[in-house]
Amino acid sequence: MINASRRDLAVVTRTAVNHMAATARQEFAQANSDIVKAKQWSSTLDTHTSQWCIIRDRKLYTLDGKPLGHAIPYLRGPGKIHFCCRSGEILITKSWEELQIASGELSSATRASMDGQVPAHTSYADWLTRQPYARQEQVLGVTRAMMLRDGKITVPEMFNDAGEFLTLDELRRVDVLVLKG
Template sequence: MPTVNETLQAAAIGHAIDLLHLSNAEVRKIIALLNSADAELRAQLILAITNLGAESFTATHMNTVLASVLEINKSIYASIQETMVKSVIDLAKYEVGYQKALFTEVIPQQARVTVSLGSVNLDQARQIAMARPFQGKLLKEWLGDLEVTRAARIRDGVRMGMVEGQTTEQIVRRVMGIKSEGYADGLLNRSRQDIEAVVRTAISHTAQGARDAFYKANDDLIAELSWLSTLDNKTSADCRLRDRLRYTNDTHEPVGHKIPWKAGPGRIHWCCRSTSTPIIKGWEELRLSKGLPESTRASMDGQVPVSTNYGTWLKAQSAARQDQVLGPNRGKLLRDGGLDVSSFYNDKGKLLTLDQLRERDAASFVRAGI
């Protein structure tokens, strides 16, 4: 039977994967919102360039005729901000509720009677989502910067095109790209990459902030925190260095090493996917010996669990859970095709398509019956 700390570690890995899926969904939603104004933006951009005229082109005149274009840009970022604010507040509320439900389920009732679980209220959850900066700025500040940067890209694209004597069609393509290329050739594609990084980091930052607040509210129950980084082969150098290292719960001081916590898991760099898991104090330290069943004592040993990486964790899950994480075909390849999790990625950590996997190892598809 797994100990309390082993169960919490397994739950932390599974929850990190669920949060990654949430992050993916949020990115798709925000990118779709950003793209929803493309048709209107393109139409106004064509009209503005036509009105600009090569002979009357000046920076002042350009800013005047681009006013409607930049207003559309400003409006779409206002919508993105409204959507993101709601998402991170909802996430903070969910995360503190999830942690309390997890602790209630995992920690024996005898321990919870002696040491009651602390809570994080809704106002605290809102503060976690909105009032704590990540990578040096608040969410609203990052989104405001992205709107200004995208506006500058539009102006720069038009200015360069006019100076080079390009046609209206060429300038619009330069700014927005073309559909057949997935708009990757346009100046505004960088804005999609920027917003994705902000969305992913805001999600991980908020989730970890909520965890930290819940852990601190239960400092009398939690001995230390363990940094968990090993999700797949895309893990950053900073997170690989800290994987499985322990820190104090209250001030995040290193325990048995000198590697600093810095901003913490989920926030130490852009798009960080690391998380943390609490190490619950042993039954003796919690003074639970009176009338405590032997099975409860065994589960509350206070020991740091043996390291478990993402691949090991996933192989121990049910087929349904594997399919939920990987998709049904990759799930079958894991179970029946002889592939491990690392096989699904290239040497740069990018997930391979099924066609690329088949090209690498066709026999695994035969074994899996795909």
């Protein structure tokens, strides 16, 4: 019982710290809106990432949380969207041209995954698509993983415009044969 209480306390503490970090990041972005033009959701690339964070990974939002180029709502944002959220935000600065600064050579960047560094442009969907079937199944479940592996559906197509997983009944419309098996 004591170990369970410690675990619960650790979870609550981690959630509170992530929430405060997200709040500080929002305030920082607003205070620097002269150079920050957008924010990009960054989800953890592992098998514990929630469905809410999978669909939002790499999505752009205005500083006040409006979707840019998509319809997935920001809701409370990374670090706040659900209990124990580990997602963060990448602040997107204005271009060198927008800041009226001569651009030089820029180095390529990377981001972390559970297997090491991957190119910075790698989205959760891209990362998951290249993972072994067992890992896809762990994240998506048997049916969704099979549909992804068979090329019947992409990761973004598994979600509705509210950023929620489509039900298996809704996926039946995508491919009736996969679910009849």
